[in-house]
Amino acid sequence: MKNLTTIDKIAYSFLIIIFGLGMYFANTDLTYFDEVYTVEDGFVENGSAIFLFISSMLLLYRFLKLFKSKKVLWKIGMIALVVVFFFGAGEEISWGQRIFNVESSEYFLQNNAQGETNLHNMVVNDTK
Numbered sequence: 065m066k067n068l069t070t071i072d073k074i075a076y077s078f079l080i081i082i083f084g085l086g087m088y089f090a091n092t093d094l095t096y097f098d099e100v101y102t103v104e105d106g107f108v109e110n111g112s113a114i115f116l117f118i119s120s121m122l123l124l125y126r127f128l129k130l131f132k133s134k135k136v137l138w139k140i141g142m143i144a145l146v147v148v149f150f151f152g153a154g155e156e157i158s159w160g161q162r163i164f165n166v167e168s169s170e171y172f173l174q175n176n177a178q179g180e181t182n183l184h185n186m187v188v189n190d191t192k
Contacts, residue, residue: 071122075115075118075119078115079115082108082111085101086101086102086108089101104178105162109156109157110157112156113153113156113157114153116149116150116152116153116156117149117150117153119149120145120146120147120149120150120153123142123145123146123149124146126142127139127142127143127146154182155182155183155184158180158181158182159181159182161180161181161182166181168180168181169181175187175188177192
């Protein structure tokens with residue numbers, strides 16, 4: 065991994081620290097892990113959403129910057145990654161539902177394990 069930018073180094077360092085802390089708390093203090101570390105709208109969830117969004121914007125920036133010098137397959141892959149990371153960020157915060165105080169529709173109240181407007185908590189045939 066040569067040519068890492070300062071932003072890349074900071075992001076990787078932060079992710080390693082968060083992952084390490086998560087592993088530590090999951091193996092030493094499961095109550096803290098469940099009730100503080102991974103709580104809904106907590107540090108890790110919001111941090112994940114922020115990093116996913118920043119990642120999608122960084123990939124989009126690199127896509128636009130390198131567009132002329134790259135082949136079609138690279139362009140398709142980069143756009144796919146931009147969409148995946150943006151989608152992940154949106155899902156992580158339930159598309160801003162709690163931020164903007166938006167009520168879930170009847171469909172999501174009945175078919176989502178947490179009653180949120182997102183896809184990753186959907187219940188299909190009694191399976192989350």
